Amino acid sequence: MLFRFDTIGHTRSLMNELHNQLANFYEEDARVLNQDRCWVDMQEDEQALTVHADLPGVDDEDLDITLQGEVLSISAKRQVQRPDGARAHLLERRPFEFTRSFSLPTRVDPESVRATLKDGVLTVRMDKAPEIKPRQITVNVG
Amino acid sequence: MSESNKVLRVLRPNVDIFENQDGLLLRADMPGVRQEAMDLQVEKGLLTLLGQRQVGEGVFEYRRRFQVPRDIDPSKITATMRRGVLELNMPRAEVYKPRKIEISAEA
Numbered sequence: 001m002l003f004r005f006d007t008i009g010h011t012r013s014l015m016n017e018l019h020n021q022l023a024n025f026y027e028e029d030a031r032v033l034n035q036d037r038c039w040v041d042m043q044e045d046e047q048a049l050t051v052h053a054d055l056p057g058v059d060d061e062d063l064d065i066t067l068q069g070e071v072l073s074i075s076a077k078r079q080v081q082r083p084d085g086a087r088a089h090l091l092e093r094r095p096f097e098f099t100r101s102f103s104l105p106t107r108v109d110p111e112s113v114r115a116t117l118k119d120g121v122l123t124v125r126m127d128k129a130p131e132i133k134p135r136q137i138t139v140n141v142g
Numbered sequence: 143m144s145e146s147n148k149v150l151r152v153l154r155p156n157v158d159i160f161e162n163q164d165g166l167l168l169r170a171d172m173p174g175v176r177q178e179a180m181d182l183q184v185e186k187g188l189l190t191l192l193g194q195r196q197v198g199e200g201v202f203e204y205r206r207r208f209q210v211p212r213d214i215d216p217s218k219i220t221a222t223m224r225r226g227v228l229e230l231n232m233p234r235a236e237v238y239k240p241r242k243i244e245i246s247a248e249a
Contacts, residue, residue: 039173056171056226083167086160093156093171120173120226 040074040100046134048112049104049126056120057093065115065124070107072124075099106132148200155191155204155228163240165214165233172204173226180223182230184216191228213238 039054055063057078064075077097082088104126112127127133155170172180175193183190193204210216215235222229 054173054226056173058225080158080169083160083162086162086167088158088160089166090157090159093158093169117225119176119223120171 040102042102042105044105046128048128049106049108051102051122051124051126053100053122053124054120055117055122058117058120058122060117063117063122065113065122067108067110067113067126070104071101072104072126073099073101074122074124076122147194147196149194149203150197150200151202153202153204155193155206157206159208163234165231166211168208168228168230168232170204170206170228170230171226172223172228174202175204175223175226175228177223180221180228182219182221184210184219187212189219189230193228 041052043050043052051072051074053074053076055076055078057080058076059078062077064073066073066075075098078095080091080093080095107129108126109129113124114126115122115124117123155172157171158167158169160167170191172191172193172195174195174197179194179196181190181192183192187210189208189210191204191206191208194201195204210232213234214232218233218235220231
């Protein structure tokens with residue numbers, strides 16, 4: 001069967017597809033690129049929970065971490081200093097002051113909590129409470 | 143910076159730029175980027191900021207480009223990295239700085 005190749009229709013459908021792909025691309029990127037909120041993630045392995053938070057420009061003394069039961073709270077603030085007499089061409093880095101609290105998925109050993117702040121990234125590592133760590137049980141042959 | 147690092151994501155760092163008589167000051171948030179993983183270049187009036195952050199087996203790459211004004215002397219640009227914030231000092235070339243001209247007294 002012969003048919004006329006519909007150039008306009010074909011181009012339009014290609015453009016629509018491209019448009020959708022671009023929209024997805026930007027949407028996905030926007031999720032990561034939006035740095036207005038502090039970016040936090042939490043990882044779990046058999047032994048421990050680890051929380052990472054991006055805190056660029058935050059000094060040790062402006063950071064407060066507390067663990068109460070199974071709730072971990074991170075408070076941080078930073079100021080954005082403008083040099084004297086300078087005018088701003090671009091202002092994207094926001095000053096912030098916030099507290100974020102997270103319910104931990106398991107109980108942790110409060111004595112084991114270790115927090116480090118390096119290159120603007122906070123890492124909090126907490127060992128799981130001894131009673132919930134997996135334990136190998138040896139069977140004694142009677 | 144190792145070539146073998148697989149770039150998982152490209153991020154656009156948030157940036158502040160200030161200007162005064164002496165020149166420009168640029169600050170960029172690049173959390174997780176170590177000083178050694180930072181690459182700064184000025185070529186043909188374009189400043190490129192490139193920073194890699196190790197994430198598991200790969201890297202996140204922060205990238206941003208700016209046009210450098212003509213009155214900035216590229217050879218005088220200095221950079222520091224502190225707490226995940228890059229700071230670039232870009233002094234104005236001496237010839238462009240405002241200067242008061244004194245009139246010599248009549249002989």
